[in-house]
Amino acid sequence: MPGAIYAEGLVKNFGDVRALDGVDLDVPEGTVLGLLGPNGAGKTTTVRVLTTLLRPDQGKAFVAGVDVLEHPNEVRRRIGLSGQFAAVDEYLTGRENLQMVGQLYQLKAKDARRRADELLERFNLAEAADRTAKTYSGGMRRRLDLAAALVVSPPVMFMDEPTTGLDPRNRQALWEVIQELVAGGTTLLLTTQYLEEADHLADDICVVDHGRVIARGTSDQLKAQTGGERVEVVVRERDHIGTAEELLRAHAVDGGEVTVEQHTRRLTVPVTGGAKLLAEVIRDLDGRGIEIDDIGLRRPTLDDVFISLTGHAAEEETSNGDDEDGGTGEKSEKKAGAAAKAGKK
Amino acid sequence: MTTTTTKEPAQGAPVAPSGRGGISQSVNDSLIVARRNLIRMMRIPEIVIFGLIQPIMFVVLFSYVFGGSISVPGQGLSAEGYREFLMAGIFAQTVTFATAGAGAGIAEDMHKGLIDRFRSLPMSRGAVLTGRTLADAVQTALTLVVLAVVAVLVGWRAHEGFPKMLAGFGLLLLLGYAFTWIGALIGLTVRTPEAATSGGLIWLFPLTFVSVAFVPSENMPNFLATIAQWNPFSATVQAARELFGNLPPGYVAPDAWPMQNPVLASVLYSLLIIVVFRTLAVRKYRRAAA
Numbered sequence: 253m254p255g256a257i258y259a260e261g262l263v264k265n266f267g268d269v270r271a272l273d274g275v276d277l278d279v280p281e282g283t284v285l286g287l288l289g290p291n292g293a294g295k296t297t298t299v300r301v302l303t304t305l306l307r308p309d310q311g312k313a314f315v316a317g318v319d320v321l322e323h324p325n326e327v328r329r330r331i332g333l334s335g336q337f338a339a340v341d342e343y344l345t346g347r348e349n350l351q352m353v354g355q356l357y358q359l360k361a362k363d364a365r366r367r368a369d370e371l372l373e374r375f376n377l378a379e380a381a382d383r384t385a386k387t388y389s390g391g392m393r394r395r396l397d398l399a400a401a402l403v404v405s406p407p408v409m410f411m412d413e414p415t416t417g418l419d420p421r422n423r424q425a426l427w428e429v430i431q432e433l434v435a436g437g438t439t440l441l442l443t444t445q446y447l448e449e450a451d452h453l454a455d456d457i458c459v460v461d462h463g464r465v466i467a468r469g470t471s472d473q474l475k476a477q478t479g480g481e482r483v484e485v486v487v488r489e490r491d492h493i494g495t496a497e498e499l500l501r502a503h504a505v506d507g508g509e510v511t512v513e514q515h516t517r518r519l520t521v522p523v524t525g526g527a528k529l530l531a532e533v534i535r536d537l538d539g540r541g542i543e544i545d546d547i548g549l550r551r552p553t554l555d556d557v558f559i560s561l562t563g564h565a566a567e568e569e570t571s572n573g574d575d576e577d578g579g580t581g582e583k584s585e586k587k588a589g590a591a592a593k594a595g596k597k
Numbered sequence: 598m599t600t601t602t603t604k605e606p607a608q609g610a611p612v613a614p615s616g617r618g619g620i621s622q623s624v625n626d627s628l629i630v631a632r633r634n635l636i637r638m639m640r641i642p643e644i645v646i647f648g649l650i651q652p653i654m655f656v657v658l659f660s661y662v663f664g665g666s667i668s669v670p671g672q673g674l675s676a677e678g679y680r681e682f683l684m685a686g687i688f689a690q691t692v693t694f695a696t697a698g699a700g701a702g703i704a705e706d707m708h709k710g711l712i713d714r715f716r717s718l719p720m721s722r723g724a725v726l727t728g729r730t731l732a733d734a735v736q737t738a739l740t741l742v743v744l745a746v747v748a749v750l751v752g753w754r755a756h757e758g759f760p761k762m763l764a765g766f767g768l769l770l771l772l773g774y775a776f777t778w779i780g781a782l783i784g785l786t787v788r789t790p791e792a793a794t795s796g797g798l799i800w801l802f803p804l805t806f807v808s809v810a811f812v813p814s815e816n817m818p819n820f821l822a823t824i825a826q827w828n829p830f831s832a833t834v835q836a837a838r839e840l841f842g843n844l845p846p847g848y849v850a851p852d853a854w855p856m857q858n859p860v861l862a863s864v865l866y867s868l869l870i871i872v873v874f875r876t877l878a879v880r881k882y883r884r885a886a887a
């Protein structure tokens with residue numbers, strides 16, 4: 253039985269640009285899928301297809317068991333969408349926004365009003381309920397947008413970059429709301445550019461690029477593939493770069509190289525051992541009298557995961573054996589890249 | 598509603614009922630959206646106020662600047678006669694300017710992602726656009742009332758009685774409503790409010806000037822006169838003039854069918870514009886990809 257969100261071979265072209273190039277998804281009921289990828293990878297297009305906003309050129313999609321292409325209006329009754337642009341009417345109050353959405357979900361005016369009050373309370377917007385959304389902060393708008401997506405408590409939710417542009421405190425607050433929601437059994441598809449966010453919220457992650465899923469797995473699996481953490485040091489004196497490089501090499505993981513950027517005086521070395529090792533590095537540098545401007549333990553970023561994964565992508569796609577269509581030129585290139593990287597593993 | 602002891606956030610939340618579908622849902626959804634747009638208009642009074650200042654200026658300027666100098670003796674138009682003759686033209690031009698407002702509003706909704714929100718809801722497909730055009734019609738009606746008052750102050754009168762005057766304004770309102778559907782299509786096509794405003798206005802100038810709105814077509818070169826007489830905009834101007842009793846004494850209408858039957862022509866043209874542009878705009882809306 254297909255999951256709460258199921259897509260097979262989604263293809264969408266915009267003119268010459270192939271936005272989706274055979275996307276397959278299967279999200280079990282009650283789980284969270286993080287769709288991870290850079291701008292223009294096809295994340296938003298995927299969401300737009302699944303939420304009936306865009307018809308794909310090819311492929312099938314089912315949401316909450318309903319065929320997206322055959323019965324879009326039935327799908328709309330079962331989904332909530334929260335977009336990256338916080339789609340609320342800024343000249344309406346928070347309450348008016350939610351009431352309007354409720355009524356357009358075909359709730360009776362009375363029910364829509366009661367539900368709006370509940371949501372305003374729950375999203376900590378009760379005090380601002382009768383102010384126009386124009387006066388809201390970015391975080392408040394996002395919460396209102398999210399509340400609008402939850403008016404009928406849909407079994408399946410889509411969130412397109414819910415925290416892009418939010419400050420860390422608001423991001424944290426929104427994460428808590430999302431986690432609470434998921435605890436209630438909602439199936440969620442969430443797109444993000446932040447590995448940390450996917451890490452925090454998603455059960456499974458799909459990494460997309462150029463309109464295809466190039467890797468899937470849990471965040472731990474993906475990070476293991478990416479190759480762990482590194483220590484980054486910025487030394488104060490240019491003269492100390494040589495000594496520092498030597499010292500860091502001793503802490504590198506097997507086969508790890510120290511990367512040096514001369515002009516920024518930044519040295520990076522792949523390590524294992526986390527905070528304990530970081531303390532050792534600091535002691536060593538101090539012992540040699542090397543002054544540092546900055547030091548830190550860096551976990552894999554989306555860039556790291558992404559650079560690493562594009563190299564492995566062709567391999568995975570071949571083993572999945574589910575990509576019927578096209579893109580062969582690019583694929584052989586990726587294969588070559590994968591082969592070159594294979595030695596490192 | 599079931600009572601429950603669990604703390605799941607989903608509990609107690611309503612489930613979207615299946616839509617009633619059909620006309621009743623369509624009307625209901627349209628009214629909800631219209632209400633939203635009217636609330637917006639009340640909260641951005643600048644738009645309504647500036648929307649009024651321009652036509653008021655037109656009434657006053659045309660009446661005193663041109664009205665005093667232009668007379669069309671061949672048509673039996675004195676200066677005062679011209680002032681009366683002109684007013685229906687200004688009313689009609691004003692209602693067509695609603696096109697730009699509708700276009701800009703819808704382009705802004707596209708731009709801000711609200712159209713995406715609406716399109717992801719189980720609502721009637723045409724309701725977002727219908728709601729917008731209905732709200733614009735309310736604004737147009739308000740504008741017409743204010744304009745009529747100003748026009749009376751500068752000496753304009755309707756001579757054919759109250760029912761006919763209402764009918765005249767009804768036709769003007771219908772024309773304005775029809776034109777907001779053109780604006781809706783423009784707004785969905787251009788996607789930025791600025792482009793929708795200028796895109797909604799530029800073509801209105803030739804349309805409203807190559808017409809019988811400001812000068813009688815008989816004074817134009819032949820081919821322009823023909824265009825002016827068949828121009829849908831002219832039909833409404835002519836119809837309003839007839840219903841207001843603002844045609845000069847001894848006036849003989851041009852031979853073109855819309856000029857001979859302006860009331861019928863006005864209704865038919867407006868309905869035709871609504872049908873054509875509503876169809877195109879709703880189709881565009883369904884496929885909109887912001």
